[in-house]
Amino acid sequence: MANSRSGDSMTDRIVRVLETFTAERTMQTATEIAQRAELPASTAHRIIGDLITAGLLERDEDRRVRLGMRLWELALRGSRALRLRQAALPHMERVQSVIREHTQLAVLEHEEALFVERLSHLQAGANITRIAGRLPLNASSSGLVLLAHADPAVRERVLSAPLPAVSPETVTDAVTLRALLTAIRRRGYVIAPGSIESVSTGVAVPVRDRGEVIAALSVVLPRGAATEPAINALLAAARGIEQDLSALR
Template sequence: MANSPSGDSMTDRLVRVLETFTPTRTMQTAAEIGRRAGLPPSTAHRVVGDLVAAGLLDRDDEGRVRVGVRLWELATRSSLPLRVRQAALPAMERVQARVREHTQLAILEQDEALFLERLSHPQAGANITRIAGRLPLHASSSGLALLAFAAPEVQERVLARPLSRLTPATPADAAAVRRKLAEVRRLGHAIAPGFIEEVSTGVAVPVRDRGGRALAALSVVLPREAAPGPALEELHRAAREVERALSEPS
């Protein structure tokens, strides 16, 4: 697509506009989008107008816009994340019914854990994750399960960057994370006590392909004092069920 005077392409501008939407920022004006995307006001209004006309954004009566249903429709066509979610949901429902805690499904996306699904229970404890939300790979049980069974170049790329410490328990140096990843590979699951929130423990099991790479991670968030064994047993059983479902012809 044609470049602007600043050198960025129309595709770049479209992506920057769409990336201003977050799980907590779902409605914006064109001016707010332009400011957050680093676009001139006239460009922002034109790009937003084009996206609204295409149905990729929706505009309300007050002129604010949100992600459109058309964008969701296109994103879910022949989508691997959708197939993973569909295969995992029955197993997740059984896990959630038995452990009665937050049960989640995540994939590796742009070196982060992206959550595709979350099933909650009214009596479950604290949990900051949400559908379409992201967490650092080194700081979450889902992320550790994904990273431990990712390609070596992905692991090295993640560990070469600064690692944030979300709580005092979060492993925030490469050596500590490498030790944790080795533990995850040895055990076949990740346990992250207090890594995201001090009152919680995340436990996760990878869903792997035939080559051993992680396609996804199933996780449960437990109260810090809870024993992880029963939840891990359910997650291991669920992960094998999802792997069988994904191995069948689609």
């Protein structure tokens, strides 16, 4: 791809345009996209037009722009997340039938926890995570499990950088976090009260494929709720997912 005068490639610019969309910001004008992507208006309009022609973006009757269905279709083809979700969903549904709160599946992506599936009861408590949403690894039960089992180089990069606080109870001290990660690997699960919201407790376990931790399965409970039923349900589900992943090879 040709580079611009600033040195960024066309691929870089396309990615910047797509990254302006978030779970909360699903519709934008072309001008807003240009500003958020830090691109000249003419460049942004040209890229947006090309992406609309390709079906990767769509424009509504008010000329606002959103992500296109073709982008979703292409993302699912051959995606490791698709195979994981296929194996995980029946087991997540069993957990959800017992816990009746929030059941979530997350993977490690660019040193963040990326949530690829979530089931929620209509009367479940607070939960800020969304499908395709991200959280810092130190700021959720899923993220803590993923960080505990991450490649040591990834873990050291995260621990050596400033650790963001999502709530007053998020662990932001590297020494404390290092000890917590060791305990997670030893116990096989984590209980994280208040790490995202003071009214909630996250419980998470690792999900393995051929022995490697590839995801975290978690539930979000009301603060003070018993955690043992959730731990047992999650551990059983994780074993079932691992067996079903083997069958999908």
